[in-house]
Amino acid sequence: MTRQEKGLWATVIVLTACVLGMGGWMLFSGNFPQEASPPWKEGSQPVASIQDRAITEDEWVDELKKRYGREMLMTMLNRHAVALEAKAKGIDVTAAEVETEIEVMSRSYGSKERFLSEMEDQLGITESELKTETTYRLLLEKIATSDVHIEEQQIDSYLEQYPDQFRPKKQLNLSMIEVASEDEAERVMDRLENGEDFADLAAQVSLDEYTREDGGQIGLVEEDDPFLPPALLEAALSLEPGDIAGPVSLTDTYAIVYVKDIIEPQAPSEESIRKAVRKQLALEQSVSLSELERQLREKYEARISAGTVTL
Structure with a gap:
């Protein structure tokens, strides 16, 4: 987009x-x-x-x-x-x-x-x-793009310059439990192996205030999410759906990560990629959409009557 x-x-x-x-x-x-x-x-x-x-x-x-x-x-x-x-x-x-x-x-x-x-x-x-x-x-x-012409060579050049733009990224549905020490993380892992529920444990012991109330749920993240700790993401990427790993060393704490689901988006077809690039290049060469709306209001003599609303 x-x-x-x-x-x-x-x-x-x-x-x-x-x-x-x-x-x-x-x-x-x-x-x-x-x-x-x-x-x-x-x-x-x-x-x-x-x-x-x-x-x-x-x-x-x-x-x-x-x-x-x-x-x-x-x-x-x-x-x-x-x-x-x-x-x-x-x-x-x-x-x-x-x-x-x-x-x-x-x-x-x-x-x-x-x-x-x-x-x-x-x-x-x-x-x-x-x-x-x-x-x-x-x-x-x-x-906006009705009068803009894009050559096939322009599309080829764009795809050469940005080869990964249309590569779909793997997504992981993650949850985590964050604790203060490695020993505590090991104890949490033992409790999970003994059959305790991950969400219940997260609500009881996790230090992360943003996920604790949701049973440790982080939600869907992309495989290169810049906001997750790299160690946590690396551990998650090594797992299969349903797997749990830990302790994972963070900056000052330790985490246990649970991969609920992994989504592998379908790659778009070559035709749809070229169509998307054509539209993107055309939009970049055209007037902005907000400016186009303004021009069209002017062209068709749009008016707001005085006193109708506070301007």
């Missing part, structure tokens, strides 16, 4: 997560008047209440507009402008292209199902919402 793509995708994810979460934020932020609730305005029904204080739909919508109205309006204007430009240029995005793009995004997660589950669990983004955002991003990219 290019810098432009990453920037847009991060924006999409953050905006979507904010929109999905802002209703809950407002209910608990304490930003409502403290006086007793008057009868709600005609046509405005209560959507929530606390004790005898009703929160009406009009109040809710007004608060949403004040805090997020401009961003949402800009998003809507962008969608309409991009749709108009795509129609004018005869550009579209097929369902198959969206599925392929989601498959590409899923590769580092080991499976599409795991990826979709993480998106919903961590960000609250459903598969339907993800497809909508992916369709928009692909449409925007197609418009």
Whole structure:
């Protein structure tokens, strides 16, 4: 994914997560008047209440507009402008292209199902919402690169310069128990060999506050993860799924590492690699996607009426 793509995708994810979460934020932020609730305005029904204080739909919508109205309006204007430009240029995005793009995004997660589950669990983004955002991003990219031509020789040169960029990396689902001394690590290993549960032991004795409450679970890491201690990663890479190793000497402590699962992502085809490089090079030569949105809003005379939202 290019810098432009990453920037847009991060924006999409953050905006979507904010929109999905802002209703809950407002209910608990304490930003409502403290006086007793008057009868709600005609046509405005209560959507929530606390004790005898009703929160009406009009109040809710007004608060949403004040805090997020401009961003949402800009998003809507962008969608309409991009749709108009795509129609004018005869550009579209097929369902198959969206599925392929989601498959590409899923590769580092080991499976599409795991990826979709993480998106919903961590960000609250459903598969339907993800497809909508992916369709928009692909449409925007197609418009941005519609007049850019990339020679096959440029693709060859890029692949020669970055031969490992599209090599899928092995992923390991790891857990660990960190203790103060080698002797304590040996005692933990003995308890594990006697049948005690790894997660239970981690919760009882591990020093690592970030993983202890999750039974020592680190989660999925790539084979060259720069944030894991090299000794821990080296030990994990020597194991098979279900294996436990230790003691592993860290800087001032010792660890026992458990490999729950190993994921070997499927390598992309030569055709898909060249297609990805072609798009990446084209995007690097085109206007940025945010600038393209601005240009299209201007081209199609997008306006926000004065007083509609706080600018």
